[in-house]
Amino acid sequence: MPRPLLEVQNLTMKFGSLVANDDVSFVVNEGEIVSLIGPNGAGKTTLFNCISGFYKPFSGKVIFDGKDITGKSTHQITSMGLTRTFQIVKPLKDMTVKENVLTGAFLHANSKREAENLTDQVLRMTHLWDKKDMLAGSLTIADKKRLEVARMLATKPKMIMLDEAMAGLNKTEIKEAMELCVNLNKNGMTLLIVEHVMEAIMPISNRVVVLNAGRKIAEGSPQQIINNEEVIKAYLGERYYAKSRQINGGI
Amino acid sequence: MKNRMLYLIFAIILILPFVLQDVNFQHITIMFLIFAGLGEGWNIITGFTGQTSFGHAAFFGIGAYTSTIMFYKFGISPWIGMILGALFAAGISAVVSYPCFRLKGHYFAIATLAVAEIIKQLFVSWDYVEGATGISIPVKPDSFWMMQFHKSKIPYFLIAYVLFIVATLVAVAVEKNKMGYYLKAIRESHEAAEALGINTTRYKLYAMMISSAVTAVFGTLYAQYILYIDPFMVFGLDISMKIVLLTVLGGLGSVYGPIIGAAILIPLSEYTRVFLGGTGKGIDLMIYGALIVIVACFEPRGVLGLFRRTKKRGAQYAKTTA
Numbered sequence: 001m002p003r004p005l006l007e008v009q010n011l012t013m014k015f016g017s018l019v020a021n022d023d024v025s026f027v028v029n030e031g032e033i034v035s036l037i038g039p040n041g042a043g044k045t046t047l048f049n050c051i052s053g054f055y056k057p058f059s060g061k062v063i064f065d066g067k068d069i070t071g072k073s074t075h076q077i078t079s080m081g082l083t084r085t086f087q088i089v090k091p092l093k094d095m096t097v098k099e100n101v102l103t104g105a106f107l108h109a110n111s112k113r114e115a116e117n118l119t120d121q122v123l124r125m126t127h128l129w130d131k132k133d134m135l136a137g138s139l140t141i142a143d144k145k146r147l148e149v150a151r152m153l154a155t156k157p158k159m160i161m162l163d164e165a166m167a168g169l170n171k172t173e174i175k176e177a178m179e180l181c182v183n184l185n186k187n188g189m190t191l192l193i194v195e196h197v198m199e200a201i202m203p204i205s206n207r208v209v210v211l212n213a214g215r216k217i218a219e220g221s222p223q224q225i226i227n228n229e230e231v232i233k234a235y236l237g238e239r240y241y242a243k244s245r246q247i248n249g250g251i
Numbered sequence: 252m253k254n255r256m257l258y259l260i261f262a263i264i265l266i267l268p269f270v271l272q273d274v275n276f277q278h279i280t281i282m283f284l285i286f287a288g289l290g291e292g293w294n295i296i297t298g299f300t301g302q303t304s305f306g307h308a309a310f311f312g313i314g315a316y317t318s319t320i321m322f323y324k325f326g327i328s329p330w331i332g333m334i335l336g337a338l339f340a341a342g343i344s345a346v347v348s349y350p351c352f353r354l355k356g357h358y359f360a361i362a363t364l365a366v367a368e369i370i371k372q373l374f375v376s377w378d379y380v381e382g383a384t385g386i387s388i389p390v391k392p393d394s395f396w397m398m399q400f401h402k403s404k405i406p407y408f409l410i411a412y413v414l415f416i417v418a419t420l421v422a423v424a425v426e427k428n429k430m431g432y433y434l435k436a437i438r439e440s441h442e443a444a445e446a447l448g449i450n451t452t453r454y455k456l457y458a459m460m461i462s463s464a465v466t467a468v469f470g471t472l473y474a475q476y477i478l479y480i481d482p483f484m485v486f487g488l489d490i491s492m493k494i495v496l497l498t499v500l501g502g503l504g505s506v507y508g509p510i511i512g513a514a515i516l517i518p519l520s521e522y523t524r525v526f527l528g529g530t531g532k533g534i535d536l537m538i539y540g541a542l543i544v545i546v547a548c549f550e551p552r553g554v555l556g557l558f559r560r561t562k563k564r565g566a567q568y569a570k571t572t573a
């Protein structure tokens with residue numbers, strides 16, 4: 001029986017009269033990779049902001065690791081083991097790559113030495129070791145995204161949320177990012193991923209949640225999702241439908 | 252390596268007033284130490300944390316007034332006043348900046364400016380502290396305990412020197428440890444800092460309290476050195492601006508910045524006053540202004556940035572020729 005790590009219950013978020021999230025509910029179980037997809041403006045980032053404490057939801061509940069985290073501040077949520085990256089990367093520009101990661105590592109380290117050891121580990125794991133002395137502001141976009149992930153891993157999370165970590169990357173970089181996600185997952189990390197790059201997340205996701213215009217329109221295994229008429233109409237489009245048919249036919 | 256440079260600077264400063272035994276020069280070294288120390292304190296909240304304060308005169312004044320009133324009214328040693336002044340300043344800064352931290356960027360800066368002016372006006376109209384007339388500190392025979400020396404400026408220099416070193420080492424300690432990383436993360440991105448588990452409000456508050464306590468300590472020393480204070484002198488915008496300008500000129504966010512900035516601006520301001528007397532009042536500020544414009548246009552990282560740039564260029568040159 002899988003244990004639910006993150007539960008979103010009937011979450012609604014409004015900005016004035018605009019409903020960004022409308023009664024959204026879903027569960028992420030421990031050890032799963034769940035992806036959240038949907039067209040632009042579907043409310044994916046808003047949902048992320050509500051879960052990670054940047055916004056206080058209008059109504060509904062967010063439960064993480066058995067505790068109600070609705071309306072808690074972001075730093076409290078991070079301390080509890082749930083952390084996120086940003087769609088628009090936010091590197092600590094005037095600090096080196098190593099200092100960026102070290103800042104995250106201090107959260108659960110008792111000494112600077114311990115934090116530094118953790119930093120070295122994370123830098124090697126994310127292949128940023130060679131660039132550790134570069135200023136974060138001077139990195140390429142792919143490395144900045146990698147740094148977002150590295151900095152987040154240094155806070156020793158139980159679950160991570162990636163907000164379009166693969167957008168704007170080339171094929172090789174996407175492949176590396178996928179590998180990183182799978183490796184993290186093998187080591188017991190739970191992931192919630194917002195992504196537009198379908199080829200990258202469909203193969204690695206256990207389950208997919210689809211949002212459209214603020215509402216959840218579908219949830220299921222990647223297979224179920226790519227065959228779901230409503231999802232195809234709202235988001236994936238006929239081309240993907242045809243392509244996936246081809247692949248399935250091939251198998 | 253970097254710290255060795257700092258110790259070298261400490262050593263050079265220490266021998267200055269003994270090599271050049273000119274009273275005027277000794278006065279300048281004391282003012283230099285006071286303002287370099289103030290810059291170190293201000294740097295913690297603005298340079299490291301990125302919360303621009305234009306109101307540090309408030310804490311400088313609180314330090315000056317706390318010790319002076321305790322000495323003037325009750326005869327209590329300024330050393331005790333200095334410690335209490337620092338605690339007061341830290342407490343008041345916490346109360347005042349907690350609501351101000353909701354403001355971002357320019358708005359925070361404006362709020363600090365307003366708070367300092369409010370505190371000044373309070374002191375101007377407060378009869379118990381002699382209002383706008385100010386307080387002349389009663390002259391006592393030379394004594395370390397009463398922090399008064401009339402025969403020589405050297406004891407003042409030594410006290411200023413020790414306090415300056417303490418302020419600098421506080422800044423170094425903050426920068427090198429967890430707190431320094433957290434403060435810089437807050438400066439670079441508030442959201443990213445929160446997502447890394449940093450309680451941004453709490454750390455900004457800590458930074459503000461340390462910064463204002465350091466500032467207040469120099470307020471006490473200044474009062475004991477000049478032996479006269481009034482609200483316009485210690486709470487004035489002049490003090491706040493001098494601290495801002497010299498740190499920005501030297502290099503914001505580095506422990507060397509305030510030292511370099513003070514080494515340029517304080518002699519400039521004191522010498523123009525000596526040579527031009529009353530007619531020259533304000534000329535130093537005109538030169539300050541011009542320098543700041545130049546720095547802001549060409550090297551926003553201050554004189555320190557200029558050093559780093561030439562060093563980098565030199566290294567590149569060495570590489571290409573090798």
